[in-house]
Amino acid sequence: MSWPFECLRCLHVWEEDFLVRHLLDVHGNETQIWLSSGVAVQPPWSGSCCPGCGAYHVTSFPSGYLARHPELMAAPDPEPAPLLGPATEPPDGLPAVVRATLPGRLLVALGVPIALFVGYELYAAVAAPVAHH
CATH class of the missing domain: 1.20.5 (Single alpha-helices involved in coiled-coils or other helix-helix interfaces)
Structure with a gap:
């Protein structure tokens, strides 16, 4: 199941794939386990984080919404910045960012x-x- 999201801070739009497992506990109550890349995660509507800017002010759309509105997916997903690593030169034509x-x-x-x-x-x-x- 694919869930579309939009960051309300930087307006980045992306999709994440989830797998939902429906299980019964020992008392016969039904429960759901949400999996992303084989790892148990919180449901998509709780605590999503923008891969572009890291903000937690994120909204989600109904499943299949982006397929009906492809203009929202105009830009590709941004590459996440490395947490630690060697300094790299900026691509040609772009000014270096000084912290x-x-x-x-x-x-x-x-x-x-x-x-x-x-x-x-x-x-x-x-x-x-x-x-x-």
Whole structure:
């Protein structure tokens, strides 16, 4: 069973294939197990993640919806970015993306004064009274 999804953040549209197994438990109650690539997963309507941007704000369409609306599948699925690996050169004609280091600098800019203030207060509270006795 193929489920179509759309990311409400980046508007990426994709499909995922699921296999549904209907089983009976020991009490005779019917249950469903959803499989994706042979691995048990949550049902498609709960907790899907966009392969393009990683957002969890995703909606799903009825099965077969994309077959009736092929214009939604205009762009191919994006290649997921590697988590770790060697740096690669960008394809010809594309500018290299430079990652901003502002968060690290911001943490240093805020962290150093806070650490100095806390250190001084600890010194004033602990060491200064002991020196006066």
